[in-house]
Amino acid sequence: MRKAATVLALACGIATSASAQVPARDLFVRADKGHCIACHQLAQGAGPQTRADLGPRLEGARMRELGKTALREAIVDPTRANPDTVMPPFGRHHILDAAEIERLVEFLHALP
Numbered sequence: 001m002r003k004a005a006t007v008l009a010l011a012c013g014i015a016t017s018a019s020a021q022v023p024a025r026d027l028f029v030r031a032d033k034g035h036c037i038a039c040h041q042l043a044q045g046a047g048p049q050t051r052a053d054l055g056p057r058l059e060g061a062r063m064r065e066l067g068k069t070a071l072r073e074a075i076v077d078p079t080r081a082n083p084d085t086v087m088p089p090f091g092r093h094h095i096l097d098a099a100e101i102e103r104l105v106e107f108l109h110a111l112p
Contacts, residue, residue, distance in 0.1 A: 024107030027100055034075075034096060034104060039087070046111050055087060060111035071105045 025047055027033045037048060039055035046060075056062075063071060073080065076091030090096040096104070 022100065022103075024100075024103035027096065027104055028107065033100065034090060036104075043112050058108060058111060060109075063108045063111050068105050068109055071108050072101060075101050075104055 022030070022033065028036045028042075029048060031038075036055075036058075037050050037052065039052050041050055041052055041057045042048070043057075043059050066074075074087075075096070077089040078085045078087040079089055088095060091098070091101055
């Protein structure tokens with residue numbers, strides 16, 4: 001019964017203890033989560049390389065300059081700062097839960 005409940009929760013997009021452990025780097029590339037890699041590049045060695053250029057290149061110095069609060073706000077709802085952005089509001093639309101957003105913030109803040 002427990003396995004069926006976990007499968008149902010995952011199918012409905014409800015976070016479970018298993019899904020809550022997805023590493024931030026995986027959230028960055030997974031199409032069913034952030035899929036940040038579709039629009040953003042990372043510095044060489046920080047993650048998969050891509051030619052994506054819709055969003056800005058994500059580099060550690062710039063991420064630390066922005067700070068964790070601004071990074072978090074940009075992930076939760078980027079339309080607050082820029083109503084014309086094409087970046088989805090990952091938090092407001094419940095694409096990512098609060099714990100996943102926090103892991104992404106830590107990942108971005110620690111980039112080289």
